[in-house]
Amino acid sequence: MIDPHCYLLGEQAIVFMLETDTPSTSEQRRLFTLTSKLMNIDAFFDVVPTKSSVTVYLKRPQDYQVWINQIIRLWDECELASFTPNRHRFEVTYGGQFGPDLTDLANSLSLSEHNIIELHTSVTYQVEFIGFLPGFGYLGTLPKALQVPRKSTPRTSVPKGSVAIAQELTAIYPSNSPGGWHLIGLCNTPLFDPTLKQPSLLLPGDQVQFIPAKDSVCSK
Amino acid sequence: MLKVIKQGVLCSIQDAGRHGYRHLGVGQSGALDPTALKLANLLVNNNINDPVIEITIGLAEFEFSASTNFSITGGDLRAKLNSSPLYPGWRYFAKPGDKLSFATNHSAQRAYLAIQGGFAIEELLNAKSTDIQAQFGGFSGRALIAGDELSFPCNKVALKHLGAKQPEYANEVRVLKGPHCDKLPKGAFEHFLQTEWLISEMHSRMGSRLTANQTIKHNATISSQAVHPGVVQLPPNGHPIVLLNDCQTTGGYPIIASVISADLRLFSQLGSKQKCKFSSVSVSQAHQAMNKLNSHLAQFALANNNNIEQ
Numbered sequence: 062m063i064d065p066h067c068y069l070l071g072e073q074a075i076v077f078m079l080e081t082d083t084p085s086t087s088e089q090r091r092l093f094t095l096t097s098k099l100m101n102i103d104a105f106f107d108v109v110p111t112k113s114s115v116t117v118y119l120k121r122p123q124d125y126q127v128w129i130n131q132i133i134r135l136w137d138e139c140e141l142a143s144f145t146p147n148r149h150r151f152e153v154t155y156g157g158q159f160g161p162d163l164t165d166l167a168n169s170l171s172l173s174e175h176n177i178i179e180l181h182t183s184v185t186y187q188v189e190f191i192g193f194l195p196g197f198g199y200l201g202t203l204p205k206a207l208q209v210p211r212k213s214t215p216r217t218s219v220p221k222g223s224v225a226i227a228q229e230l231t232a233i234y235p236s237n238s239p240g241g242w243h244l245i246g247l248c249n250t251p252l253f254d255p256t257l258k259q260p261s262l263l264l265p266g267d268q269v270q271f272i273p274a275k276d277s278v279c280s281k
Numbered sequence: 282m283l284k285v286i287k288q289g290v291l292c293s294i295q296d297a298g299r300h301g302y303r304h305l306g307v308g309q310s311g312a313l314d315p316t317a318l319k320l321a322n323l324l325v326n327n328n329i330n331d332p333v334i335e336i337t338i339g340l341a342e343f344e345f346s347a348s349t350n351f352s353i354t355g356g357d358l359r360a361k362l363n364s365s366p367l368y369p370g371w372r373y374f375a376k377p378g379d380k381l382s383f384a385t386n387h388s389a390q391r392a393y394l395a396i397q398g399g400f401a402i403e404e405l406l407n408a409k410s411t412d413i414q415a416q417f418g419g420f421s422g423r424a425l426i427a428g429d430e431l432s433f434p435c436n437k438v439a440l441k442h443l444g445a446k447q448p449e450y451a452n453e454v455r456v457l458k459g460p461h462c463d464k465l466p467k468g469a470f471e472h473f474l475q476t477e478w479l480i481s482e483m484h485s486r487m488g489s490r491l492t493a494n495q496t497i498k499h500n501a502t503i504s505s506q507a508v509h510p511g512v513v514q515l516p517p518n519g520h521p522i523v524l525l526n527d528c529q530t531t532g533g534y535p536i537i538a539s540v541i542s543a544d545l546r547l548f549s550q551l552g553s554k555q556k557c558k559f560s561s562v563s564v565s566q567a568h569q570a571m572n573k574l575n576s577h578l579a580q581f582a583l584a585n586n587n588n589i590e591q
Contacts, residue, residue, distance in 0.1 A: 068460050071511050071539035072567050076460065082504045100304075107303040109507035111531050116507035118303070123568060191306045192505070192531030195415045236415060253305075255405045255417040261305040 065136060067129045073122040077132050079113040089187075093146075093266040094139045095132075104128065110265045111190040112199070146187070147267045151233070151248045153224050155181075157278030159247035160224070162212075166243055167280075172206065174279035177245065180204045181271060186231060188267040196235035196253030198263040203229050215241030222247050224271070235261075246277070282346040283396065285429040289341030289383065291486075294400065294419035294431075297330040299408035303530045309510055310410035310418065311526050313391060313486060313549035317355040319578050320445050321395035323585055324352035324372040329578075331399035332409040334425070336392045337486075338552075339383040343394075345375040347435040350397040354447060356389025356550045370447045374439035391549045398434035413486065414527055445581050448574060450550045452557040454540055457567060459513065461535035464501040472497055473513075473521065473537055474559050481520070482553050486527040489548055490520050491557070497521075501535050508532040511540040523548055543570035 065079045077095070079088060089112075096110040099117055107118040117132070119125060155178045156163045167174045186200035193199075203226055211227045216239060219225070223234045225242035234240060235252035248271075252262045263269070285292070297318065298311025312318035312335055319329045339358040352372040353360055360367040360383050367373060367381075369392060375381065383392060402409040402419060411419025420429060462470045478491040496519030508514070512524045514534035523540060524532075525548055540548070541562060551557055562570075 069457075069564065070460060070507075070536065071457060071509065072542055072564060072571070074507065074509060076506055078504070078506065106300045109303045109530060111505045111507060113504045114506045118300075118509070125564070190505070190531065191304060193306060193529055195302075195305055195307045195412075195417075197306050238414075253415075255307075255412075255415075260302065260307070260406060265304060 065133075067132055069125050069129070070116070073119045073125075074116050075119065075125060075128055075132060076114055076116045077136065081113055084113050089189075091136070091139045095136050096265060098135055098139070099132070111192070112201070147264065148270070149263070149267060150270045150272055151250050152274045153182075153246040153248045153271050153277075154274040155224075155246035155277040155279055159278070160245040162243040163245045163279065166209065166245065170206065170209065177207065178273050178277065178279055180207050181226070181231065181245065182273055186269045188263050188265055188269065189230075190265050191261065191263065194235055194238055195255070196261040196263060197232060198267070198269070200231045200269055201229055203231050209243060211241040212243060215239055219244065220247070222249055224248050282430045282432060283400075284344045284346060285341070285425045285427050285431075286344050286380065287340065287342040287382075288424070288426045289336060290338035292334055292336050292341050292425040293411040293413060293423075294332045294402055294409060294425070295335045295411060296332040296409045298410055298526060299406055299412070299418070302406050303507065303509075306530050307406060308412060308414065308528060308530055309526050310408065310412045312393060313526055314355055314393065314546040316448060316546055316574055316578065317391075317393045317549070320370065320447060320581065321352045321354040321393045323578070323582050324354070324443060324445055325350050325395050325397040325440075326585070327395060327397065327399050329582075331395065332402045332419070334394040334400075336383050336394060338390060339385040339392070342380060342382040345379045345381070346377055346430075347433075348374070348376050349433060349436045350374050350440045351381075352395045353392055354395075354445075355392040356450070357386055358389055358392040359384035359386055360392065368444075371444040372440060372442070387552070389550055390552045396433045397436050397440075401432040412527075443585070448577055450547055452547065452551060452555060454544045454547055454557055454559050455562045455567070455570065456513065456538040456540050456559045457564060458561055459536040459538045461501065461503055462537060464503065464535055465499050465515065465537060466497065469497050469499070469515070470537060470561075474561055476558075478521070478557050478559075480551050480553050480555050480557065484551070484553060486525055488525050488528055489523045489551065491523065492520055497537075499535070503533060503535050505531050505533040508536070511542065511545045512536055513538040513540065541567035541570055543567070543574045
């Protein structure tokens with residue numbers, strides 16, 4: 062493994078970056094551990110993880126040099142076992158009006174709609190990070206057979222609750238929004254509520270499983 | 282009450298922005314010009330970060346149903362109280378039935394309206410700003426529309442006429458060198474600094490896309506990382522994007538530069554076809570620039586306090 066590095070972005074953000082786009086499971090667990098350590102430090106007003114990085118926002122930007130060194134030290138001290146993720150199971154109604162891209166996807170992937178649902182529900186996903194919209198978790202990793210590029214023309218409006226796939230990821234849209242992913246189903250579990258103390262159901266590092274609802278619409 | 286008669290292009294409730302929830306995908310929002318927000322509040326003796334109305338482009342009209350002192354700051358959108366012209370950086374007094382209107386001005390994009398005692402807005406996730414993209418916060422989670430009525434405490438006593446000097450707006454913007462310059466074509470950052478950029482049609486509270494005859498095309502890729510207002514992304518098409526307050530929390534385009542905090546406010550007044558140019562500074566110069574802006578505000582606050590006590 063190449064050593065991770067740490068740099069200042071703008072005046073108040075320090076980015077800690079692993080030298081890889083595809084961290085191993087143990088590297089990723091270590092990164093979640095580092096993130097939770099950083100979240101408990103009062104010197105930062107925000108701590109934002111992504112798949113292979115974590116960024117802290119400094120309350121006192123002039124202290125940046127101290128924190129660059131300190132974050133590298135914290136990474137070196139991170140114990141692997143200390144991270145325990147939350148688990149979620151979401152019921153999804155696949156196909157038909159709920160997953161308007163399922164039929165086209167089946168054709169382009171040379172799979173049956175039923176195969177796609179089986180594959181999508183066959184793995185436990187991990188919230189790699191949250192971004193794009195409040196509560197929008199990037200869930201990885203999608204089985205290889207389901208990995209497709211984004212749609213060439215994004216939809217101007219994707220309904221709240223849509224379950225979608227693109228590249229090696231899957232996600233649930235927590236609110237109505239434009240979007241370029243392929244829609245395969247609908248999940249009615251609310252994911253984001255700004256009036257709650259903990260507004261997002263999903264947190265970075267959480268594990269997610271999908272279960273097909275009985276009223277899913279698909280051809281075998 | 283302040284009633285919205287004409288909603289104009291985009292008026293929204295904004296304060297200093299939302300912090301502490303970026304890891305959940307919640308963006309910053311907030312006034313694009315934090316200095317104008319603070320001056321507007323200081324002029325009417327409010328808390329410095331109370332929510333104000335940010336008026337974009339103009340063409341908006343409001344009616345007061347109670348008397349109050351108010352202030353306008355930011356760009357000059359040719360505001361009038363009934364038929365009298367108003368100037369940014371001043372405080373005024375309105376009586377019930379008075380109408381406050383904003384026209385437009387090709388050299389200004391945004392003005393700020395503060396009311397003595399502040400608008401009655403509920404706090405959501407540490408802020409009163411409207412998150413227009415995610416549709417929560419501020420007034421009903423959206424831009425203001427005709428017919429909306431905003432509550433504020435009535436103040437029958439007209440304060441003395443008072444103005445504040447606003448820091449100048451300019452189109453020379455100071456930046457720090459970005460972290461991905463070594464992944465971009467050789468000399469990309471120097472090219473970025475030498476180019477006279479134009480603000481394209483694609484500019485909003487999310488960001489300003491820049492254009493020029495010779496852009497910096499590339500095929501460099503980076504892993505997704507956190508981004509924030511001020512970050513200058515360079516997509517493969519070579520048109521830089523200056524991220525502003527409503528930007529997403531993560532991004533996957535290489536970062537060529539970061540606008541220093543003190544200069545990010547300049548983008549609140551740069552509209553399509555306006556020019557801008559970048560110069561590179563050090564981190565300590567960026568801190569100094571911010572200290573200078575803060576001491577401008579502190580000086581005014583001090584002078585104003587002395588004024589009240591006399």
